[in-house]
Amino acid sequence: MKSKIRVSENKICPLEHAVNTISGKWKIPIVWHLHHGIKKPTDFYSKIAGINRRVLTRQLKEMEESGIINKTITRLKPLEVEYQLTSVGDQLVQSLWSLNNWGEVLLQEKIVR
Amino acid sequence: MKSKIRVSENKICPLEHAVNTISGKWKIPIVWHLHHGIKKPTDFYSKIAGINRRVLTRQLKEMEESGIINKTITRLKPLEVEYQLTSVGDQLVQSLWSLNNWGEVLLQEKIVR
Numbered sequence: 001m002k003s004k005i006r007v008s009e010n011k012i013c014p015l016e017h018a019v020n021t022i023s024g025k026w027k028i029p030i031v032w033h034l035h036h037g038i039k040k041p042t043d044f045y046s047k048i049a050g051i052n053r054r055v056l057t058r059q060l061k062e063m064e065e066s067g068i069i070n071k072t073i074t075r076l077k078p079l080e081v082e083y084q085l086t087s088v089g090d091q092l093v094q095s096l097w098s099l100n101n102w103g104e105v106l107l108q109e110k111i112v113r
Numbered sequence: 114m115k116s117k118i119r120v121s122e123n124k125i126c127p128l129e130h131a132v133n134t135i136s137g138k139w140k141i142p143i144v145w146h147l148h149h150g151i152k153k154p155t156d157f158y159s160k161i162a163g164i165n166r167r168v169l170t171r172q173l174k175e176m177e178e179s180g181i182i183n184k185t186i187t188r189l190k191p192l193e194v195e196y197q198l199t200s201v202g203d204q205l206v207q208s209l210w211s212l213n214n215w216g217e218v219l220l221q222e223k224i225v226r
Contacts, residue, residue, distance in 0.1 A: 014216030016141055021219060023136045028129055067222050088222050091129055095215040096128055098208040102201075103127030105134075106134060109180050109201050 015035050022092065031085065035052050036092045039082040058061065068092060074104050134179050135205065139172050144198065147182060148206045152195040155221050181205060 022028055028050050038047055044056055060083060063069045068089040075079045085093070135141055142161050153158055157169055173196060176182045181202040191215045198206065 015213040017220055018212045018216030019132065019136055019141060023132055023218075028132060047128055067219065088218055091199070091218055092215055095211040096212040099131045100128040102133075102205055102208040103129070103131030104205055105201055106180065107127055107130055 004110060021068070022085060024059050024062060024094075026055065028096070030039060030059060031068065031096075034085050034089070035040075039084060041081065041083070063089075068087065088098060134181070135209075136173060139168065140176060141209070142180065142204065143172060143176065144170075144205060145208075147196060147198050147202070152197060154194065154196070176202075180192050 005055050016072070026048060030044065033044060034049050038044060041053075041056060041060065044051060045053075048056075060069065060071070063082075064071055067086055070086050072082050072084070074082050123164050135144070139161060143157065146157060151157060153165075154169060154173065157164060158166075158208050161169075174184065175185070177184055179197075180199060182196050183199050185197070187195050
């Protein structure tokens with residue numbers, strides 16, 4: 001299993017690529033809410049405190065370009081769109097659990113120290 | 114298992130905390146090389162292309178503060194230090210594999226598209 005991390009130009013490519021892809025401020029909450037059935041951009045405002053339209057639009061666009069989410073036009077006039085996780089995005093949800101568990105260990109360690 | 118991700122103030126706390134902790138530009142390569150026995154700051158220069166002393170020092174300090182690595186003074190004059198992964202840092206190495214595998218899927222998807 002360990003041979004799977006490839007070091008190219010002294011970088012850990014797949015892992016760094018993964019972290020860079022999800023490290024935008026709101027991307028993890030967006031993935032999380034999409035996973036739980038939120039589809040419309042307007043619904044994200046009530047779910048993610050502090051996010052604004054401009055930032056949300058940019059993050060969604062970046063995530064679409066990364067291949068994590070798909071955009072579907074559901075109505076033309078007025079324009080309405082919906083987002084959903086791609087198959088790759090769904091796989092991300094699964095792989096985030098291990099990191100989440102580590103985050104819990106880290107937070108617990110912080111409390112203990 | 115799904116109940117483990119806690120949403121607090123509309124943020125996924127442990128997961129975001131984990132991602133923020135490792136999202137510094139060189140932190141993943143540093144963890145990786147520490148895991149493979151690199152201990153001295155000077156040895157990182159030959160292993161991680163493009164990293165400079167100031168950045169390396171800052172990243173190591175942040176990682177120490179996060180509880181991922183420990184610093185040991187091995188010699189006083191001239192001062193020599195060594196770093197190693199803490200128990201929490203070791204657990205991170207394990208949990209990065211899942212994300213690395215997802216990174217591979219993502220890169221593969223990029224080639225196909």
